[in-house]
Amino acid sequence: FLNYPLFPLSSQIVVGEFLGIGHFTNIAVTGFQEVPPTSDENVTVMETTFNSVPVRIYMPKRKSETLRRGIFYIHGGGWCFGSAAVFHYDVLSRRTADTLDAVVVSTNYRLAPKYHFPTQFEDVYDALRWFMQQDILATYGVDPQRVAVSGDSAGGNLAAAVTQQLIYAKSKLKAQVLIYPALQALDMDLPSYQENSHFPILPRSSMVWFWSEYFTTDRAVEKAMLLNQHIPRESSHLLKFVNWSSLLPERFKKGHVYKSPTHGSSELVKNYPAMLDVRASPLLADNSTLSRLPLTYIITCQYDVLRDDGVMYVTRLRNAGVQVAHDHVEDGFHGAVSFLQMKISHRMTNQYLSWLRENL
Numbered sequence: 140f141l142n143y144p145l146f147p148l149s150s151q152i153v154v155g156e157f158l159g160i161g162h163f164t165n166i167a168v169t170g171f172q173e174v175p176p177t178s179d180e181n182v183t184v185m186e187t188t189f190n191s192v193p194v195r196i197y198m199p200k201r202k203s204e205t206l207r208r209g210i211f212y213i214h215g216g217g218w219c220f221g222s223a224a225v226f227h228y229d230v231l232s233r234r235t236a237d238t239l240d241a242v243v244v245s246t247n248y249r250l251a252p253k254y255h256f257p258t259q260f261e262d263v264y265d266a267l268r269w270f271m272q273q274d275i276l277a278t279y280g281v282d283p284q285r286v287a288v289s290g291d292s293a294g295g296n297l298a299a300a301v302t303q304q305l306i307y308a309k310s311k312l313k314a315q316v317l318i319y320p321a322l323q324a325l326d327m328d329l330p331s332y333q334e335n336s337h338f339p340i341l342p343r344s345s346m347v348w349f350w351s352e353y354f355t356t357d358r359a360v361e362k363a364m365l366l367n368q369h370i371p372r373e374s375s376h377l378l379k380f381v382n383w384s385s386l387l388p389e390r391f392k393k394g395h396v397y398k399s400p401t402h403g404s405s406e407l408v409k410n411y412p413a414m415l416d417v418r419a420s421p422l423l424a425d426n427s428t429l430s431r432l433p434l435t436y437i438i439t440c441q442y443d444v445l446r447d448d449g450v451m452y453v454t455r456l457r458n459a460g461v462q463v464a465h466d467h468v469e470d471g472f473h474g475a476v477s478f479l480q481m482k483i484s485h486r487m488t489n490q491y492l493s494w495l496r497e498n499l
């Protein structure tokens with residue numbers, strides 16, 4: 140049953156529930172089998188390392204008179220699963236390279252639970268900085284003025300985090316593209332978490348599990364996050380950065396009452412400072428950092444616990460003067476792009492590619 144494309148969504152969920160292996164099933168059945176780096180008639184696919192981080196590179200075969208766009212892609216999987224070799228990521232990168240005549244670098248990074256934050260962040264950042272060097276871009280025929288970072292879910296989290304980090308470096312990105320990204324770990328009771336708490340693919344309990352596993356295998360963090368009691372009172376000055384009551388448009392707030400989540404223990408954040416680290420929760424960046432970010436495209440889905448993370452980032456970036464394009468998919472659900480057999484995947488992929496075509 141791991142060969143996802145042959146299985147309709149409903150039976151995957153039934154199988155997952157039936158086997159009772161929770162988070163693992165929900166993710167595993169969505170087609171995470173890996174495929175080798177196989178070139179086709181239009182795209183050369185190869186694997187190498189950037190700064191010791193393994194990456195898969197997709198190069199268009201047709202001749203080009205000019206330098207190409209470059210897209211640095213970061214896969215999702217809750218910081219715990221997946222790789223650039225996963226079938227649906229391979230399909231997306233191949234298609235991106237072919238339709239946009241772009242060089243796509245699809246990066247790997249070490250995964251939880253073996254590795255915790257900041258390993259994932261650092262692997263991705265190291266690979267990106269390697270790629271952004273003038274001579275490396277030149278080697279792959281990439282125009283230094285036309286490089287974007289992109290990622291989905293946990294990859295969207297890492298994309299936002301490395302894009303923030305890169306404003307201090309010399310090389311500049313043209314754009315960041317965030318597909319249903321996770322952007323904060325402070326408030327696990329946003330309206331989107333409440334409304335989609337039991338939605339298949341990514342229920343609230345799974346997302347909390349992924350976050351806690353990103354930080355540590357100590358179950359005390361997961362327990363506190365499930366109760367939304369992981370942020371202590373002395374960290375309440377950070378809540379303005381993730382306050383859905385002030386950062387969400389009215390239509391997403393309807394029927395919800397704001398409660399500030401400040402009942403955590405100081406001990407816990409002292410032991411796991413990652414919980415308050417801007418490199419894990421990019422929404423914690425201040426306005427002046429945000430104001431230096433490049434052109435941004437954010438895709439959010441209605442049926443997604445992470446919806447409000449993305450919507451709040453749109454608000455904060457626009458407040459800081461960043462140019463942001465936002466596509467909210469009313470019938471979208473978390474991970475939709477990866478379900479290659481579904482119409483919604485085609486629709487969202489086409490939106491994604493056409494934004495890149497026009498803006499990169």
Ligand SMILES: *[C@@H]1O[C@H](CO)[C@@H](O)[C@H](O)[C@H]1NC(C)=O
Binds near residue numbers: 179180181237
């Ligand atoms: C290669 O490009 C041609 C022309 O655009 C297209 O018809 C064909 O389907 C592509 N092949 C693959 C494997 O994508």
Ligand SMILES: *[C@@H]1O[C@H](CO)[C@@H](O)[C@H](O)[C@H]1NC(C)=O
Binds near residue numbers: 375379384399
């Ligand atoms: C959140 O925003 C609301 C206004 O929308 C405000 O009343 C409240 O004090 C804020 N809470 C925190 C903790 O920032």
Ligand SMILES: *[C@@H]1O[C@H](CO)[C@@H](O)[C@H](O)[C@H]1NC(C)=O
Binds near residue numbers: 380425
């Ligand atoms: C960021 O800037 C916006 C718009 O100028 C302002 O309303 C907001 O209070 C600022 N946020 C923070 C956290 O300073």
